[in-house]
Amino acid sequence: MTDEKNLPGAGMLADTKAMIDGLKTVCANAGLANDSSEYKIITEAFLYKFLNDKFLHELRKLDVFKAVDDIEAAYSAMDEDERDTKLLEITEGTAVLRPEYLLSYLFNRKNKDGFAGKFDEALLGIADDNVDVFSVKAGEGQPIKLFGGVSRFIVEEAKRDSFCAQLVTKLAGFSFERAFSEKYDFFAAVFEYLISDYNKDSGKYGEYFTPHSIATIIARILVPDGVSDVTVYDPAAGTGTLVLAAAHRIGEDRCTIYTQDRSQKANEFMRLNLILNNLVHSLPNVVHDDTLKYPRHYGKGGKGIKQFDYIVSNPPFKADFSDTRDDLADDKYRSRFWAGVPNITNDPDKMEIYLMFLQHIVASMDAKGHAAMVVPTGFLTAKGKIPMKIRKKMVDSKMLRGVVSMPSNIFANTGTNVSIVFLDASVEHDHALLMDASKLGEKRKADGKNQRTFLSADEIEQIVQTFNADDEAEGLSVRASYEDIAAKKFSFSAGQYFEVKIEYEELTPEEFDAELSERIAKLGDLFAEGTRLQNEIEAQLKKVRLG
Template identity: 50%
Template structure:
C-alpha cells in the first residue's frame, strides 16, 4: 500500500519536473513561471479528480481494462447524465480534453494551439463554478494561453508538459486531508510567494501562526457559518480556519487586490474541497470598495474573520475617496496620517481592523495579525480602536508572538482576538515572545515554534489560565485602569526578592553603606573646592 509520504514525494517530484521544463525553455524564475506551474498543476489535479469521480459513479469504468475506451462508447445523453451526477467540486470534462487524449495527439501539427485551446475550453465550460470575480463583476477563469509565455518552440514546450503529466496520477490521494494538501500547496508556491516590490505585499502567514489563530477562534462545534478574510493573500488563514470548523460546515468569503493572490487562493480552495466558495473570492480593493454586501446594500457581516493585513502601504491617492458618509461608521477612529517623506510608510492595518470590527456579526469572532506597537500606542487611531474594543466589550485577548516569527519582516507581531460575545470580560493577554527556536532562513533569522509550544499557547489561551510571566486574565475595568494597554507585561507583578539576614549582618551592611556614603561626600566636597579655586583663578585672568 502506498503511504502518504510516497504520495507527497511523488507530487513534489511532479512540481519539480514542471519547473525543470520551464527552466529548459528559458522560463526559470521568470515572472510568468508561476502562472504556468500553478495552472498546469491545476489542470492535472482536475483531470485526475474527474477520472476518480466517474469511476466512483460507474463501477464498470473502474473495472474496465481501459476506462477511456469504455467511456467513449457512451451516447451523448448517457454522458450528460453522468456529468449531472458529478459533485460540484469536480470540473466537467469532455473526452478530447483529457490529458491522455492530448498525450495521444502530441505529434500533430500546431500542438501548442491544441493544448491552449483545450485549457481555454475547460475554463469556459466550467466558469460558473470555478471563476474568481473582480469588484467590477468580470470573471477571471481557470486557465489562459499557457504557450504564449514561451518565445520559441512552443509545440515542444507543450509536449514536454504533457509528457510530465501522464506518468503520475492523483487518483489515489483524493482521500488525503488538510495537512497533506497544505504541505503540497506551500511547496507549490514556495518560489513565487515573495514580495516583488508591488504595492500590496503578499505575506505568507507561517503555518504555526495560522494554526494558533484558528485553534483559538474555533472552540466549539460550528455549523453553517461564514468565514471571511479582507486581505486573503493565498488563503493560508482561511484554509486553517475552514479545517478547524469543517470544510462542509462553512462558506468562505474573501477579497484581495492582487490577482495573483486570488488565483492562488482559488487553487487552495480546490485542493481543500472548498470549491463551493470560489464564487465568493473577489479581486478588489477591500478598503476602498468592499464587495460583499447583503440585499439591502449594507456590508455583509461574518461569523469568523481572520486577517494578516499589510501593515504599511501608500494609499494616499484614495484617502479623500474614503471620506464619505457611509464610511464614517466603518472608520470610526479616522484615517492614518500621510507621512511627508515616505508615503509607502502609511499605516494601513488600522483601517483593516476597523473594517473587521464593522463586518463582524453580533456573535462573531476575529483574529488579526498586528504590529506589536499597536497594543500600547498612547495616542492616535490605534488608541481609539483599543478604547472602542474595551468600551463595546469586544476584546477576547492578545498573544504577543516571538520576534522573527515572520522571516520576511523584522516587525514584532501580536495576534489580536475580537469576540462580540465576550461581554463579561475574562480577557487573556499573553506574552509568548520568549518561546521558539531561532534558525537561519536565507539571509534572515526566523523563529520556529515546536508543536508543544504551539499547543501550550492554544491550551493556555483557551483555558483562560493565568501563568506567572506568561499570561494574565483580566476584566474590562482592569484594562481601563491600565490606560487601555493590551500588553501582558504591563500587568505582570513586580517581583521583589527578600533575603533573611541576622541583626548583626544588617548593621554591618548599613555601616558599610554609611562609610561609603561618607567617603563619597568627602570626595565631593574636595572636588567642589578644587572647581571653586579654578573658577576664581579664571575670574582674575
C-alpha cells in the same frame, strides 16, 4: 510551517514536490525561471493535472465504471448523450473534462505539430465548460476564468509545441490518486511549496502567505468545537492560509468562505487553495477588488456590508493608499471608518493602512461574531488618536477576548514584530487574557539566508491551551481587567500587567545582624580598595607631569 516528516502522506508529498520541481525545470530550460509568467505556467499546469486526476477519481465511483480497467478509454467510447447522462451523477464541485481534454489524450498526441494549440485548447475549454463553478469574480461581477493557456508565454512560436509537450510529460509521470485521501495538513504543505518562489513581492500590499503556525493558533483559539453552518471572511485574504485553517477547523462542509483582495496574483493563489482543499462551493465568493473602497460582499437586499460569523485577517501593515485616502475620509464611509483615516506620509511604505482594515473588520462582525487579526505589535501601545480609539472601542464593546504577542521573525518576509488580537462579541467580557509568547520558538535559517523563528508543536499547544483556558501562566499570560486596561491608556501589552515579584528570604534577627555585618565589612573593603586605586592613579599622574 508544516512538519512534513510527520505527515501521513510524507511519501506522496515528496512525489508531489518532485512533480512541481519538474515543471519548474521545464520553465527554467525555456528561459522562464524567475520570469513573471513562470507562476502562471506552473500553477495552471499543476491545477490542470489535479482536476484531471480528480475527475477520473470521481468517475471510478460511478457504477458504470467500477469494473472497467481502462476508464479513460471507456469514457471516451461513450456517445455524447450517454456521457452527459452519467456525468449528472458525478460528485458536485468536480470539474468535468471532455475526452479530448484528458491528459492521456494529450499525452498520446504530444509529438504532433500544433500540440501547443491543442494543450491551450484543452485548458481554455475546461475553463469555459466549468465557468459557473470554478471562476472567481472581478469587482464588477464579471467571472475570472480558471485558465488562460500557457503557450503564449513562449515568445518563439517554433518552440511552443516542444515546451507544452515537456510540461505534459512531467504531468503524465505522476498521479494525485493517493492524495485524495489526504487532509488539510497535506495540501497546506503542498500549497506552501508550490507558491514558495512566487510570494516574495508580497510586502508592498499584504502578506500573501501567513505561516502555518500562526494560522493554526488562530483557528484553534478562534473556533470552538461544534460550530456549523457559519460564514468565514477575510478582507485581505492573500493566498487564503487563514480562512483555510479556520474552515478546516470548522469542517469544510459546514462553512462558507468569503474573501476579497486587490491583488490579482493573490486571488489566483486563493482559488487554487480552495480547489485543493475541497472548498469549491466558496469560489463564487472570492472577489478581486479593493476592499476598503469597494467592499463587494453585501448585506441582505444589497444594503450595507455583509456581516460574518468569523473573520480572520493578516492585513497589509504599511502600504500606499494615497489614491483613495481622501475618498475614504468622506462622510459616506464614516460608519465603517469610525476611528478616522490615517494621514498620508512622505514615505509611502509607512502609511498605516492596517488601521483601516481593523475598523472594517469590526464593522463586518456579526452581532455575535468572532474575529482574529494579525497586527504590528506596536499597535498594542500606540498613542495615536486612531489606534487609541480602536483599542477603546474593543474594550468599551466588551468584546476584547485577548492578545497573543508572537516571537520576532515569525514571518519570512517582514521583520515587524506581530501580535494577534482576538475579539468575541458572543458574550460580554470584563477582562482580556494578554499573552507574551515572544520568547518562544527556535531561530533558524528558513531559505538558506533569512532567519526565521519556528514554533514547535508543544509551544503551539502551550499557547492554545493557555489561552483557551483563560489561564494565567507566570511570565507568559495575565488576566487584565477592563478597568486596569483603561487605566493604562488601553494598552494591550502583557508586559505592563505582569506582577513584579521580588525574591526574598525570611531571616531571624541574629541572621539579619550577621548578614548586615558581613555586607558592611565587604563595603568597607571596597571603599579601601577604591581609595588605594585613586592614590595610585594620582601618583602616576604626578610622575607624568614632573617628567
